[in-house]
Amino acid sequence: MSIVEIKDLNLYYGQFQALKSVNMKVEKGSVTAFIGPSGCGKSTLLRTINRMNDLIKNVRIEGELFVKGKDIYAADVRLEQLRKQIGMVFQQPNPFPKSIYDNVAFGPIIHGIKDKKTLDEIVETSLQKAVLWNEVKDNLHKSAFGLSGGQQQRLCIARALAVNPDIMLMDEPTSALDPISTTKIEELIDELKNNYTIIIVTHNMHQAGRVSDQTAFFLNGEVVEFADTKTIFTNPSDQRTEDYISGRFG
Numbered sequence: 739m740s741i742v743e744i745k746d747l748n749l750y751y752g753q754f755q756a757l758k759s760v761n762m763k764v765e766k767g768s769v770t771a772f773i774g775p776s777g778c779g780k781s782t783l784l785r786t787i788n789r790m791n792d793l794i795k796n797v798r799i800e801g802e803l804f805v806k807g808k809d810i811y812a813a814d815v816r817l818e819q820l821r822k823q824i825g826m827v828f829q830q831p832n833p834f835p836k837s838i839y840d841n842v843a844f845g846p847i848i849h850g851i852k853d854k855k856t857l858d859e860i861v862e863t864s865l866q867k868a869v870l871w872n873e874v875k876d877n878l879h880k881s882a883f884g885l886s887g888g889q890q891q892r893l894c895i896a897r898a899l900a901v902n903p904d905i906m907l908m909d910e911p912t913s914a915l916d917p918i919s920t921t922k923i924e925e926l927i928d929e930l931k932n933n934y935t936i937i938i939v940t941h942n943m944h945q946a947g948r949v950s951d952q953t954a955f956f957l958n959g960e961v962v963e964f965a966d967t968k969t970i971f972t973n974p975s976d977q978r979t980e981d982y983i984s985g986r987f988g
């Protein structure tokens with residue numbers, strides 16, 4: 739069974755149709771990249787997977803979206819539970835105005851963990867998974883804003899990992915970062931995919947090529963082609979994919 743399955747999904751912002759009949763299956767433990775020119779619907783589709791679009795006015799969605807076999811748009815879905823299963827990291831690192839420790843402990847505390855020792859363990863493990871522990875272990879109670887942009891982004895990843903999600907959604911997670919921090923995040927993605935399913939929006943085709951197993955190419959709200967990354971980059975079946983990959987537009 740696919741961990742995410744999207745069936746005939748249409749999404750409208752008011753009168754404007756931003757996603758057109760999207761079908762997609764994402765396998766557990768894989769990295770999927772969404773690529774395509776600006777405004778083609780990549781972030782919109784990413785946000786449907788944890789129902790972030792619910793926060794936007796005038797959004798209408800048709801079709802079905804299953805996460806672990808459950809239709810997440812069904813009436814009985816509890817958003818808090820859904821978002822616990824699906825972490826999200828954004829383009830700009832967005833730590834809370836709190837200490838490093840409190841950023842990571844925030845989610846577990848919301849979900850009812852009170853024991854200090856358990857929280858300490860979760861904070862340490864999450865920071866280790868995000869490959870940040872060694873850099874911050876002596877400053878856990880200092881403000882997260884004192885970290886560099888790249889460290890803040892890894893902190894946001896640690897914060898997302900702390901509630902033990904199955905899926906990580908990443909919306910251009912390195913576009914605000916320098917090349918060294920970008921490499922660190924890409925290495926981290928490679929490491930995390932052993933235990934998590936990752937879906938990443940990226941403007942950087944080289945990044946998609948480096949980190950992902952499958953790639954979806956979007957154009958004007960449609961998924962033109964969805965296949966393994968090597969095929970998309972070396973032998974796409976649609977001329978529009980070929981044109982985009984070879985830099986003829988976008």
Ligand SMILES: Nc1ncnc2c1ncn2[C@@H]1O[C@H](COP(=O)(O)OP(=O)(O)OP(=O)(O)O)[C@@H](O)[C@H]1O
Pocket residue numbers: 751754756774775776777778779780781782783794
């Ligand atoms: N909240 C919103 N209200 C109305 N229209 C929106 C909203 N968010 C996005 N759109 C429109 O939907 C389309 C898809 O936007 P989306 O952000 O998903 O594209 P994208 O492929 O992620 O673009 P980019 O690469 O520039 O981030 C665009 O035409 C955009 O203007």
